[in-house]
Amino acid sequence: MSKSLAISALAASLALVVPAFVAPAFADxxxxxxxxxxxxxxxxxxxxxxxxxxxxxxxxxxxxxxxxxxxxxxxxxxxxxxxxxxxxxxxxxxxxxxxxxxxxxxxxxxxxKPPFAIATTTKTGIAKPKDLEGKVLGAPAADGAFAQWKAFVKENAIDDSKVKIENIGFPVREPMLADGKVDAITGFSFSMYFNLLQRNLKPEDIKTMLMADYGLVLxxxxxxxxxxxxxxxxxxxxxxxxxxxxxxxxxxxxxxxxxxxxxxxxxxxxxxxxxxxxxxxxxxxxxxxxxxxxxxxxxxxxxxxxxxxxxxxxxxxxxxxxxxxxxxxxxxxxxxxxxx
Structure with a gap:
């Protein structure tokens, strides 16, 4: 075999072998x-x-x-x-x-520590969990925080028969609180707080109660x-x-x-x-x-x-x-x- 033919044959064999070997090694x-x-x-x-x-x-x-x-x-x-x-x-x-x-x-x-919380505004007079009695709580049914409501009620001796629960959608949750249509809402603390700020409430107007600070070990x-x-x-x-x-x-x-x-x-x-x-x-x-x-x-x-x-x-x-x-x-x- 001539030298040029030998080189061509070697190149052809490498062309077949190298891609098959290399490609999988670098696949994420x-x-x-x-x-x-x-x-x-x-x-x-x-x-x-x-x-x-x-x-x-x-x-x-x-x-x-x-x-x-x-x-x-x-x-x-x-x-x-x-x-x-x-x-x-x-x-x-x-x-x-x-x-x-x-x-x-x-x-x-x-x-x-979970961000489950209840948010309210200072004008409602709600300063502690027991103050929710006689108030309207807006809570999306699918909300992870509202799922803990009964445990929160028990840990804080709340008479839940005195709390009116209103099933509301996530998009209207903070607007309804800001407009006074509900007295408090459930949700993640860092979602509700900043959404309320965007509704032109001031930081001092917003009160957030982390459920983990009131008896929940979740x-x-x-x-x-x-x-x-x-x-x-x-x-x-x-x-x-x-x-x-x-x-x-x-x-x-x-x-x-x-x-x-x-x-x-x-x-x-x-x-x-x-x-x-x-x-x-x-x-x-x-x-x-x-x-x-x-x-x-x-x-x-x-x-x-x-x-x-x-x-x-x-x-x-x-x-x-x-x-x-x-x-x-x-x-x-x-x-x-x-x-x-």
């Missing part, structure tokens, strides 16, 4: 992640993890979508529409009771995983959690930079408002004394068990789930990597 795994709500301040950690390449470094191509609320979205994860999502763990407890064949689990706690929103996806892709789930924790750590260290990642994806939002919303959520929900001591992402299983008992005040269980049925730490990185 696509992961769809569902938020509970809109692209607002508290969603910053996920976008920080995208923009800083933390997911990419784990071999993941993560896309983040908005969600229908902290309760309804759990069904999306159970169905596999989204392998991972960010929703209310208390609603997951009920979901597991109602759907024992759908073993969705929480794998990373984000809101160690946790808040957590990252959840579809069981089939977790079984088939444990390393993907571990990588997602590891990268997300880095995003949370960076957001806590520098919220002013983190909010830029949100604004890139929600250009109609007001950056000043979203930064303030983010800082409020970091202060009240993300960074608690327990998290400072134990790191991000985990739970106190004894507290989680107690919270499930507290859910039983509001909800009648068919077969009450155990704490280990709704949360697993198996995908969390070592504690040293989760410190603040």
């Amino acid at each position: 795994t696509d992961v769809k992640f569902a938020l509970d709500w809109k692209f607002e301040g508290p969603s910053a950690p996920y976008f920080v993890a995208i923009d800083k390449g933390y997911y990419k470094a784990e071999g993941l191509n993560v896309t983040v979508d908005t969600g229908p609320g902290s309760v309804a979205g759990i069904a999306r994860v159970a169905a596999g529409t989204y392998p991972l999502g960010f929703f209310d763990i208390n609603s997951l407890v009920k979901f597991r009771d109602q759907n024992p064949d759908k073993a969705v689990k929480a794998i990373m706690m984000v809101y160690d 946790y808040g929103n957590a990252i959840m995983v579809n069981p089939d996806f977790a079984k088939a892709n444990p390393k993907v789930v571990e990588g997602f959690v590891r990268a997300t924790i880095k995003g949370v750590q960076d957001t806590i260290k520098d919220p002013e930079s983190a909010i830029k990642s949100v604004m890139k994806r929600n250009e109609t939002a007001d950056e000043k408002t979203e930064l303030a919303r983010l800082k409020m959520s970091l202060r009240d929900n993300f960074v608690t004394p327990w998290v400072k001591e134990n790191g991000l992402g985990g739970v106190d299983m004894a507290r989680l068990s107690k919270s499930i008992d507290q859910i039983g005040i509001t909800y009648e269980f068919k077969a009450k789930p155990k704490a280990e049925d709704v949360f697993t730490s198996e995908f969390l990185p070592p504690a040293a990597d989760r410190k603040l």
Whole structure:
């Protein structure tokens, strides 16, 4: 064989072999992640993890979508529409009771202290939970905070027969309070507060009562995983959690930079408002004394068990789930990597 023919034959063989070998090695795994709500301040950690390449470094191509609320979205994860999502763990407890064949689990706690709250205005005279008696409470039926109403009533000795509950939609919740059509509303603290400011109320006109400050030991929103996806892709789930924790750590260290990642994806939002919303959520929900001591992402299983008992005040269980049925730490990185 001539020298030129030999070179041509070698080149041809390489052309066949190299692409088949190289292409799969650089293919990222696509992961769809569902938020509970809109692209607002508290969603910053996920976008920080995208923009800083933390997911990419784990071999993941993560896309983040908005969600229908902290309760309804759990069904999306159970169905596999989204392998991972960010929703209310208390609603997951009920979901597991109602759907024992759908073993969705929480794998990373984000809101160690839930933002469930009751908001009112100073002109109503409501200063403490007992003052809700004789008043009108506006509450969307699908609201995660309103789902805790009966437990809140019991813990604060409220005569709920003296509280008129009005089922209202999310879009009209704050406008109705601002206009005096209801006396108080339920919702997430960092949503209601800033929505009310946008209705031209002043900070001193708004009173927000976090349910966690009035007897509730509940946790808040957590990252959840579809069981089939977790079984088939444990390393993907571990990588997602590891990268997300880095995003949370960076957001806590520098919220002013983190909010830029949100604004890139929600250009109609007001950056000043979203930064303030983010800082409020970091202060009240993300960074608690327990998290400072134990790191991000985990739970106190004894507290989680107690919270499930507290859910039983509001909800009648068919077969009450155990704490280990709704949360697993198996995908969390070592504690040293989760410190603040």
